[in-house]
Amino acid sequence: MKPLEPASVPGLMMDVDLNIALLLRRMRAIHHGSRVFSRSASRPGGPSRQTTFGAVLDRSERLAAALARLGVQPGDRVGSLAWNTQEHLEIYYAVMGMGAVLHTANPRLHEDQLAYTIDHARDTVLIVEPGFRSRIEGLRHRLPHLRQVVVIGAADQDLAPGEIGFEDLIAQVREPMAPVDVDERAAAALCYTSGTTGNPKGVLYSHRSIVLHALSMAGHDVFRISERDTVLGLVPLFHALGWGLPFVCGLTGADMVLPGPNLAPEAVAELISEHRVTWAGGVPTVWMDLLRVIHERASGSSPVDSSSLQTIVGGGTAVPEALMRAYAALGIDFVQGWGMTEVFPGATMVTPSAMADTDDGWRARTSAGRISPLYEMRAVAADGAELFRDGNTVGELEIRGPMVAGAYLDSDVGADRFHDGWLRTGDVGTIDANGWVRITDRLKDAIKSGGEWISSLDLESALMAHPSVREAAVVGRPDERWGERPAAFVVTDGTVETDELRDHLTGRVAKWWIPDDFRLVESIPRNSTGKFDKKTLREALENPA
Incomplete structure (x- = not known):
């Protein structure tokens, strides 16, 4: 029958x-x-x-x-x-x-x-x-x-x-x-x-x-927001629907704190203390600045009261492990996820069950997280063939699901982003057998040197583990011999010599990954969503002042 x-x-x-x-x-x-x-x-x-x-x-x-x-x-x-x-x-x-x-x-x-x-x-x-x-x-x-x-x-x-x-x-x-x-x-x-x-x-x-x-x-293994929470939404409501927080808070009944335009670390610290914030979300830069204020005021007459804060969710760009460890020392879980305007934030999230203070736990925390409910992801080769989910085979990440864009509005531009019913994310990475995703780079930011790939994200994370490095952005610089070599733009607190940065990277990354070119700068340009503007950095390499 x-x-x-x-x-x-x-x-x-x-x-x-x-x-x-x-x-x-x-x-x-x-x-x-x-x-x-x-x-x-x-x-x-x-x-x-x-x-x-x-x-x-x-x-x-x-x-x-x-x-x-x-x-x-x-x-x-x-x-x-x-x-x-x-x-x-x-x-x-x-x-x-x-x-x-x-x-x-x-x-x-x-x-x-x-x-x-x-x-x-x-x-x-x-x-x-x-x-x-x-x-x-x-x-x-x-x-x-x-x-x-x-x-x-x-x-x-x-x-x-x-x-x-x-x-x-x-x-x-x-x-x-x-x-x-x-x-x-x-x-x-x-x-x-x-x-x-x-x-x-x-x-x-x-x-x-x-x-x-x-x-x-709203699930426990994703944003983990409940009626018991007071949520501080630092991500702008004009960016990716404010991570959907107006609807997640409305659905769960969590209290909501809206900061207005002032995201200075002193103002953020005041809001956390005043409203006993338990959950907060925003880009890593905000949390780097807040951490400095917490440490600066720790021994003074007005220390920052962050005792209510239980969870920070970072997104928009990769969160340095050093930043997560610094908040862990304060008793605050700093987790990260991954998303895009086209797929909403939180398409992958690090889950609480994986956050043990062990080597495996920290490997999980520094990943993009596990694929969230109602999303499907795969890694594909240059010819579009699906790759093994072994946690090692690197390819471009594609995603589909009922919360994923199927086209852009009124425009043929970007049609190449959609492949066989999947959205091409432009990110490069791996997926393992349990759905954990590790993003190694943006496709346009990955550096190919001597035929081998260098992850700009991993290099940036390693540089920001230096106690005096506030921010770091790495881009590829054309090289006659190797095709490309990494160049690092670094913002420091105090004087740091480039030889010290090279010594710091030794043993943390492969020797041939260490940049030949370090640029110590006062600030790193960002685009409208707060991410490093690597296009401007590449132009600075091509057209030195």
């Missing part, structure tokens, strides 16, 4: 769409009392405001109704240009909850790229912090789709023609607009890649992908 096709025997479960409205209704019914603390963008050094998820939802539903009065319909794009504040959280819930699409514009982009993304997204309404008004005024002639600018925290007398105040907009509403049930495959949010090559590319998230990501990340 021929087996029945799965579609010919439908299940008898309710057909409920996985959409943002479903998450918001849970927040309203179950977690309305969970707290939201927020620093203001206009007063970044002032005390935090405190409210609840219930109050945030009240205001977001009024904002949704106000946006509908401005003509915003389901599927329309509404842009935000804002920091991590209560208002930005309200914008998240309002726009997605009404069935429109939120484009979180990145204020760190160059003017041309910022204008490109707002125009390409076809934003009809743009909600901005006061500090960004002048930028938008200078770009209005390049934004033909933009009808209305809404300014957060601006008084009536300060508004220009074509602007309306955020609070005035909400105050005009008599009847709030409850979250709307939409098809789970409908677009909900739009983020753009950092645009290191060519224009940024639009990643259009569906409602379904956001809900599934929140469910996946």
Whole structure:
């Protein structure tokens, strides 16, 4: 007898769409009392405001109704240009909850790229912090789709023609607009890649992908966030949906701390102490700076109280082992994961069960982690053939799943990133039989010297193990004999001689990996997402000042 096709025997479960409205209704019914603390963008050094998820939802539903009065319909794009504040959280819930699409514009982009993304997204309404008004005024002639600018925290007398105040907009509403049930495959949010090559590319998230990501990340072996946590989200809400934290916290009922624009280490330390933060996420640079402040103030009259902090999740770039060990000495688990705008953060995560203080435990901690639920990954050779999952065979990493982009928005550019139903990540690494991933480099950053590969990430990690090295970035420099040789750009605390750096690397990496060229610099340039801008470093090698 021929087996029945799965579609010919439908299940008898309710057909409920996985959409943002479903998450918001849970927040309203179950977690309305969970707290939201927020620093203001206009007063970044002032005390935090405190409210609840219930109050945030009240205001977001009024904002949704106000946006509908401005003509915003389901599927329309509404842009935000804002920091991590209560208002930005309200914008998240309002726009997605009404069935429109939120484009979180990145204020760190160059003017041309910022204008490109707002125009390409076809934003009809743009909600901005006061500090960004002048930028938008200078770009209005390049934004033909933009009808209305809404300014957060601006008084009536300060508004220009074509602007309306955020609070005035909400105050005009008599009847709030409850979250709307939409098809789970409908677009909900739009983020753009950092645009290191060519224009940024639009990643259009569906409602379904956001809900599934929140469910996946809430697991104990992934973000490990629960109702008992107070979560400090330092990653910008305009970058990869703020790692999905507005939805993970809403789903689990964790309290949420929004820092505003001030990410100086003193401000971060104050927030952790003031709100008894238990979980925090952000790029390694933030945690390097905070660690210095903790050590500097340890013997003074105002030591940093980090006793509540249990877990730090680092992402965006590889976390140096020395940094993780330094926090472990403070009793704080520092874990890392891997992700991309195209796949959400947390596609791989280091799990608690692997974090023993042993050689195997530290090998696990310094990996990218284990593949998270609902994702599949593989390593492939240059011809696209799948490689062995033995933890040793290196290839380009590819990924697929219901939270992975299948194409970029309105663009044929980047079509080569999609291969046989998989997304080519551009990262090079290994996968073992248990799904642990080790990323050895970006495909474009790997250094091939004398026919052999050198991992710039491993070299950077080894350099940052030096007690006086604050940051290190390694790129390939053309070499007539070897094809390429590594060049290291290093930021130090105090005077460090290059011979000392060479001695430090000896025994930590293969001798032929040790760079011939060390550049001691005051700072290393970064791109709009906070990663080392290696394109600029390569240009500095080609065109020395």
